[in-house]
Amino acid sequence: MKAVYRLISGNIQSEIVDDNYQIQPNETFIKPADGIYQPFSFSEGMIVGVSESEWVKNLATAAKSKSTEEIIADLAQQFAETQRQQAMFNTSVLKQIAAMQQGGNK
Numbered sequence: 001m002k003a004v005y006r007l008i009s010g011n012i013q014s015e016i017v018d019d020n021y022q023i024q025p026n027e028t029f030i031k032p033a034d035g036i037y038q039p040f041s042f043s044e045g046m047i048v049g050v051s052e053s054e055w056v057k058n059l060a061t062a063a064k065s066k067s068t069e070e071i072i073a074d075l076a077q078q079f080a081e082t083q084r085q086q087a088m089f090n091t092s093v094l095k096q097i098a099a100m101q102q103g104g105n106k
Contacts, residue, residue: 005032007040007047011085015092 004017006027023029028045036049039058050058066074 002029003031004029005047007042009081010038010040011081012040012047013085013089015089016096 001016002019002021003014004021004023004027005012005014006024008026012032026042028047030046032047032049035052037052037055038049040047040049042048
C-alpha cells in the first residue's frame with residue numbers, strides 16, 4: 001500500500017492505494033512539500049504551491065477588489081467544498097478499513 005496525491009479542483013487530495021496502482025494524469029506518488037499554499041499546480045510530476053508570502057500577497061490583491069460580503073461568500077463556499085472533500089475522504093478510509101477487516105476474517 002502507498003499514498004497517491006491528486007490535484008482536483010485546485011485542492012490536494014490523497015488516498016492509500018495498492019502497490020500496483022497506475023497513476024492518472026492529475027496524480028503523483030510524490031508527497032507535496034509541507035508549507036505550500038494555493039494555488040497548487042503540477043510541475044515536473046509534483047504538486048507545487050506558492051510560499052506563504054506570495055499567498056498573502058495574492059490574498060491582499062484579491063481582497064482589495066472584493067466587498068466584505070463577497071469575501072465571506074467565498075470563504076463559505078471554500079468551507080463547504082472542504083467539508084465535501086473531507087466526507088469523501090472519510091468514506092474512502094472507512095471502505096478501506098472495512099475491506100482490510102473482511103480480508104482478515106477469511
